[in-house]
Structure formats: C-alpha cells, structure tokens
Amino acid sequence: MSFLGLSEHLLKSRIITIDGPAGSGKSTVSRELARRLGWSFLDTGAMYRALAFAAAEAGQDLADEKDVAKLAGRQNFEFMPKSEGIKVFLDGRDISSEIRRPEVTASVSRIASSPLLRSLMVEMQREFAKKAGDVVTEGRDQGSVVFPDADVKFYLDAAAEIRAKRRAAELEAAGQNADFQEVMKAIEQRDRADKSREVAPLVCPKEAVIIDTGNISIKQVTEKMLSELKEKI
Structure with a gap:
C-alpha cells in the first residue's frame, strides 16, 4: 500500500x-446506538422527505422525475449531523419539522421507486457520510x-x-x-x-x-x- x-x-x-x-x-435503535457511540446519525428518510417537501412546495408533479431532478439541482439542501438525528435545511430554512407532515410522508415512496431520484438520494447520503465522520x-x-x-x-x-x-x-x-x-x-x-x-x-x-x-x-x-x-x- x-x-x-x-x-x-x-x-x-x-x-x-x-x-x-x-x-x-x-430509526429508534439507530439514534440510540449513535448516541451511545458518540457518532453521527444519518436519517435517510429525512433526505427523501426533504425532496418530497421541496417538490410539493414548488408545485412539481413527482411523476415528472426529470423535472424533479432538475428542481433538486437548483435547491440548496443541507443536512447537518446531530447525535439525535439530522437538521434539514432548504435554501437556508430549517424544514426539519415540516418534512414530517402526513402529506409529505405519503409521497416519499414515489421518490424511492424512481431510479433517477433514488440515485440522487444515494449521492446525498454518501456525501453526508464523508462530512459527518463516524456514522450510524x-x-x-x-x-x-x-x-x-x-x-x-x-x-x-x-x-x-x-x-x-x-x-x-x-x-x-x-x-x-x-x-x-x-x-x-x-x-x-x-x-x-x-x-x-x-x-x-x-x-x-x-x-x-x-x-x-x-x-x-x-x-x-x-x-x-x-x-x-x-x-x-
């Protein structure tokens, strides 16, 4: 080497x-394990929710995955690692609570089933891990x-x-x-x-x-x- x-x-x-x-x-176990270890916790569901929220706020139909991908490219998503979870920001605005709304939850599976949008999520998750240090x-x-x-x-x-x-x-x-x-x-x-x-x-x-x-x-x-x-x- x-x-x-x-x-x-x-x-x-x-x-x-x-x-x-x-x-x-x-989710509960991951958060507790991260706390016990003193590591960062990556809540991947929050990332899917963030994109679903941004699309809904922009009036973007999730069926148009290419347009949703373009929207994601224009938005500035930030995911700040915390032992109890992650803080989610959209263009500098804290949306950590808003992404937990039922209507956002209902649309997450549509993003997860899209090859294009899922690849964007994977990229975000790997980028988060690079910056967060040791991660659960x-x-x-x-x-x-x-x-x-x-x-x-x-x-x-x-x-x-x-x-x-x-x-x-x-x-x-x-x-x-x-x-x-x-x-x-x-x-x-x-x-x-x-x-x-x-x-x-x-x-x-x-x-x-x-x-x-x-x-x-x-x-x-x-x-x-x-x-x-x-x-x-």
Missing part, C-alpha cells in the same frame, strides 16, 4: 448500517447498495403485526388517529413495495447481523449491537 493509500485508509470514517422493513425499530445510518438499502463496504451491517426485523402495533402507538402518541387494521394494511403494502421494486429492493445485506426485534426492548437491541461491535470495530 502506498503512503497516500495508507493515509486515506487511516482517515476513513467508520460506518454502521442498519436496514429493515417499516416498523422494525431501526439506517434505511432499506444502506448495507446492500449505499454503503456495501460498511464496517458492520445489521438487519432488524419483526412480524408484521408487531410492527403495525408499534406504528399505531407512534401515531397515537403524536395525536393522530390510528386504526390498527388500516395501519396493518399500510405496513403490508409497504413491505410488498419495498421488496418488489426494481431499484434497490429491501434485502438482508450480505454479512449482516440479523436481530429479531419483535419481543425485546430498544435497550436490549442496542446492547446486542454493542456486544457485536466490540468484536468487529
């Missing part, structure tokens, strides 16, 4: 990826596509019914109506969409440590991860 290559290797940030289906607990990142394609050479990969899963109960509880805690059957149906639809899309479908990454989160607490999941990390990092 050349001196330059050695230097680049020593300075390389460490990356932990956490993938899994909706409601598997990956969560999503559906982090270990398989975005960071295939990550230091450690985890895959979280749980039965659909358990995941639906969690999502319903989250909605109720946020003051929103949550009919369990509707939430269950939405979870199943999202699972099918995530696993069947042509671009970066949800899969368990090679070499990933699989954790069933169905009957254990966030603290227990985090402790399992920390135990694995002692041997791998």
Whole structure:
C-alpha cells in the first residue's frame, strides 16, 4: 500500500448500517446506538422527505422525475449531523419539522421507486457520510447498495403485526388517529413495495447481523449491537 493509500485508509470514517422493513425499530435503535457511540446519525428518510417537501412546495408533479431532478439541482439542501438525528435545511430554512407532515410522508415512496431520484438520494447520503465522520445510518438499502463496504451491517426485523402495533402507538402518541387494521394494511403494502421494486429492493445485506426485534426492548437491541461491535470495530 502506498503512503497516500495508507493515509486515506487511516482517515476513513467508520460506518454502521442498519436496514429493515417499516416498523422494525431501526430509526429508534439507530439514534440510540449513535448516541451511545458518540457518532453521527444519518436519517435517510429525512433526505427523501426533504425532496418530497421541496417538490410539493414548488408545485412539481413527482411523476415528472426529470423535472424533479432538475428542481433538486437548483435547491440548496443541507443536512447537518446531530447525535439525535439530522437538521434539514432548504435554501437556508430549517424544514426539519415540516418534512414530517402526513402529506409529505405519503409521497416519499414515489421518490424511492424512481431510479433517477433514488440515485440522487444515494449521492446525498454518501456525501453526508464523508462530512459527518463516524456514522450510524439506517434505511432499506444502506448495507446492500449505499454503503456495501460498511464496517458492520445489521438487519432488524419483526412480524408484521408487531410492527403495525408499534406504528399505531407512534401515531397515537403524536395525536393522530390510528386504526390498527388500516395501519396493518399500510405496513403490508409497504413491505410488498419495498421488496418488489426494481431499484434497490429491501434485502438482508450480505454479512449482516440479523436481530429479531419483535419481543425485546430498544435497550436490549442496542446492547446486542454493542456486544457485536466490540468484536468487529
């Protein structure tokens, strides 16, 4: 290895990826793991939401993916790493709360299913990691596509019914109506969409440590991860 290559290797940030289906607990666990480690946390969903929000605000139809891509190129998105998540700015304006609106959430899957727009998101995520130092990142394609050479990969899963109960509880805690059957149906639809899309479908990454989160607490999941990390990092 050349001196330059050695230097680049020593300075390389460490990356932990956490993938899994909706409601598997990956966002909460990722945030807690990042806090325990003192690393940055990359909320990839926030990036998809930011573009969806910008398109909606500009009156841009998401079906016109080329125009949405051009819009993304004109906008100045900033994603500031924080241990508790990331702050999202659009042209200098903090939109961290606005991107959590239900109407924004409903349009995210249309961006995720577009090869062109998804490639833009992957580029943003990799750029974030370059600037953030050591990173815990969560999503559906982090270990398989975005960071295939990550230091450690985890895959979280749980039965659909358990995941639906969690999502319903989250909605109720946020003051929103949550009919369990509707939430269950939405979870199943999202699972099918995530696993069947042509671009970066949800899969368990090679070499990933699989954790069933169905009957254990966030603290227990985090402790399992920390135990694995002692041997791998």
